[in-house]
Amino acid sequence: MLGAEDATRKEHIKRIEAQSVARDAKLKMLRYQLNPHFLCNTLNAINSLIEIQESEKAQAMTVQLSQFLRHSLDNDPDTKITLRDEIGALNLYLEIEKTRFADRLKLDFLVDEQAQEALVPSLLLQPIIENSMKHAISKNEKGGIIVLRAGINQGRLIIEISDTGASHPHSKPLDFRNETGVGLENIEQRLTVLYDDDYQINTMRRAEGGRSTYINMPFELSD
Amino acid sequence: MTILRTIIVDDEPLALRLLAAKLGKLPNIEIVAQCSNGREAIAAIIELTPDLLFLDIQMPGLTGLDVVKQLQSDTMPLVVFATAYEQYALEAFDAHAVDYVLKPIDDERIQRAVARAQERFSIRLDDKIENKNEVISAIAQIEQQHEKTITWMATDSIHQDPQHTDIKNRKIVIKDRDEIHLLKQKDIQWIDAAGDYVCVHALGETHVKRCTLKEMLIELDDTQFKRVHRSTIVNLEFIDKVIPHTKGEFFLMIGEHDKIKVSRNYKDVVKTFLAN
Incomplete structure (x- = not known):
């Protein structure tokens, strides 16, 4: 009698623990998506546009921010979307950053026609681009360029993203939490869930400054 | 009422414009320079010896904290930090009475910071060293929190025998x-x-x-x-x-x-x- 009750209780505790772990993981992802530093600075920029009576720009930025947040919240990280849509979402984010950083942010994106339709996990590239914003563009007095190339090679989808780095490559990072790690770890975990070990992701320091990330994954099309 | 000669520093052009607009409405503030990074800020501060500094924390090259570290304490203006989400710093700022405004910045907070600066300015006048004292204590606390080693004190030396070391x-x-x-x-x-x-x-x-x-x-x-x-x-x-x-x-x-x-x-x- 007592044994059965004990087992039920243990089972119950286990279930609660599992739920808690799942909730933690989801919260972490959500928190990562709703980067508070980005949100506060964006709202500050919108405030500025209102102050200087650039109401059209203020409205455009508000709409971009809403669309970006909606995309981040609506898309489950396990769902796959086309690379075209993924880059569309990236552009929502990057348009906001262009308004914030003005001519310090330059983009050079080139995606092969075939690769546009390739399926990727939603929000796959967002953490990589955010890292470039955080560690290169915003850490360089002159700004820099984010380059994205995507294409199909031997039946595989190849994506490469690079940036031009900080102006003082040896300066200590002010943010002590290693968010580069969090972002990439997150991507790796998701890729493993979806493709097992049939993928490759590498990130390396470029000799001329900056970082470069290389992804090689299965080329899939929607039915 | 004294006019506070003020320099504002932020690497985002829109953030700088907002700060300029908000401060420009206050009768006791005269903005003498606007800078978009720490390097420019240090040059302008030495050149113009302002009374007050509004300083963004996250900037390329030198951060707002680096700017304070590099400035000579004898010529240090009053500092108000502007911060979006540097929580790790806020606790230290509060502990050492360092003033800050949060982004998105609001009129009320700006006015309060300026009123406090005005008050400090009238007490300290030529004693600018006090300005660096409070900020450096906060910076030391911020850096200390991320220290992995045991604290070394001033008197620590590494087996340097004064008799034998020139x-x-x-x-x-x-x-x-x-x-x-x-x-x-x-x-x-x-x-x-x-x-x-x-x-x-x-x-x-x-x-x-x-x-x-x-x-x-x-x-x-x-x-x-x-x-x-x-x-x-x-x-x-x-x-x-x-x-x-x-x-x-x-x-x-x-x-x-x-x-x-x-x-x-x-x-x-x-x-x-x-x-x-």
């Missing part, structure tokens, strides 16, 4: 986050004191060390290091240029970037140096 060759122990640096005296360009700390400027970096200027002077070779202001010591080796200023004051150019103010009381040091 004072010129004695090294200065600096503890930075998880590293301990041993600085050669000949690499130290200048040092300024701020409260319980000194800022040691060497090889293009600023190290914060917990000790007094007095304790520092005992460790340094006094033929090389001279006091040029109440809280500033320079290494004579590094003086590249001497620029006369008003009221018997001087500026010393130390290397390419640092410009150190010499107060009237210490002008003889410069005169002796020039005579030799």
Whole structure:
């Protein structure tokens, strides 16, 4: 009698623990998506546009921010979307950053026609681009360029993203939490869930400054 | 009501414009310069000697905290930090009465910060050292929180027997986050004191060390290091240029970037140096 009750209780505790772990993981992802530093600075920029009576720009930025947040919240990280849509979402984010950083942010994106339709996990590239914003563009007095190339090679989808780095490559990072790690770890975990070990992701320091990330994954099309 | 001559610093153009617009509406603020990075800010502060500084924290190159570390305590303006989401810093700022405004910035907070600055300004007037004291204490706390090693105190030295080590060759122990640096005296360009700390400027970096200027002077070779202001010591080796200023004051150019103010009381040091 007592044994059965004990087992039920243990089972119950286990279930609660599992739920808690799942909730933690989801919260972490959500928190990562709703980067508070980005949100506060964006709202500050919108405030500025209102102050200087650039109401059209203020409205455009508000709409971009809403669309970006909606995309981040609506898309489950396990769902796959086309690379075209993924880059569309990236552009929502990057348009906001262009308004914030003005001519310090330059983009050079080139995606092969075939690769546009390739399926990727939603929000796959967002953490990589955010890292470039955080560690290169915003850490360089002159700004820099984010380059994205995507294409199909031997039946595989190849994506490469690079940036031009900080102006003082040896300066200590002010943010002590290693968010580069969090972002990439997150991507790796998701890729493993979806493709097992049939993928490759590498990130390396470029000799001329900056970082470069290389992804090689299965080329899939929607039915 | 005194007019506070103010410099504002932010690397995002829109954030800078918002700050300028908000502060521009206040009758006791005169904005004398707007800078978009730490390097520009330091140059403008030395050139224009403002009373008040609104300083963004996250900036390319030098951060807002680096700017404060690099400025000579004897010429340090009042500082209000502007921050989007640097929570780790806020606790330290609160503990040491360092003022800040949160982004998105609002009128009420800006007005309160300016009122507080006005009050401090009227109490301190020429005693600018106090301005750096409070901020350096906060910065030291921020850096301390991320320290992995045991705390080293001012009196710590690395088996340097004064009997056997020539004072010129004695090294200065600096503890930075998880590293301990041993600085050669000949690499130290200048040092300024701020409260319980000194800022040691060497090889293009600023190290914060917990000790007094007095304790520092005992460790340094006094033929090389001279006091040029109440809280500033320079290494004579590094003086590249001497620029006369008003009221018997001087500026010393130390290397390419640092410009150190010499107060009237210490002008003889410069005169002796020039005579030799």
